[in-house]
Amino acid sequence: MLELKDVKLSYGSTQVLNGVNLSVKRGDVVSIIGPSGTGKTTLLKCINYLAKPSSGTIAFDQIRMDYQRADKTAVQAIRLRTAMVFQQFNVFKNMTVLQNVMDPLVVVQRKSTDEAREIALRELDRVGLSAKRDSYPSQLSGGQLQRTGIARALAVRP
Known part of the structure; x- marks a missing residue:
């Protein structure tokens, strides 16, 4: 199960995520939709701690982490169990x-x-x-x- 609580993130004075709550049970299929620039990709990056929220918590199965006190071990454990396909693909050009x-x-x-x-x-x-x-x-x-x-x-x- 994945649960996000009160996730907040700003870029400068622009608040991108303002108290996002999300709960996804194993087997659920969830779509995050909205206009360009509304924080969909940023929210997904927060799950892997590729974007660093200013506050909020994440629970992924037995892994729990407060974003303000992100623990390197917890971040690594979450990253080992998740994957993202980015819009720009992010493939290495020098690799086959x-x-x-x-x-x-x-x-x-x-x-x-x-x-x-x-x-x-x-x-x-x-x-x-x-x-x-x-x-x-x-x-x-x-x-x-x-x-x-x-x-x-x-x-x-x-």
Whole structure:
């Protein structure tokens, strides 16, 4: 279960999130919709502590954290169990598709290169990109870049 309570975040004098509360149970499917610039992506970044709220709390299963006193161990535990596919894909331009999918498995989850490769190949097949595994991002379409990001997110088993 994921629960956010009273999450607040400002950029300078602009309040982006003002006391957001959210509760998502295992198996729920939730859509966050609204006009551009209303804080949807910022809210998602707060879950992984990629954006640092000024106040509020997060509970993710047994992990609990007060954003004002963010604990490095709790942040890491949450990041190990979540994944995001960013709007800009955020793939590494100097890495192949396969390397992009393997990277979080090796760097964050500390899996062996062989195990990471096996998982990455399975996820690339799942999103229909096996044939592009040795391609670089500059050689891909927007949809292929998006699927690379999806494969990377799925590979870490969020």
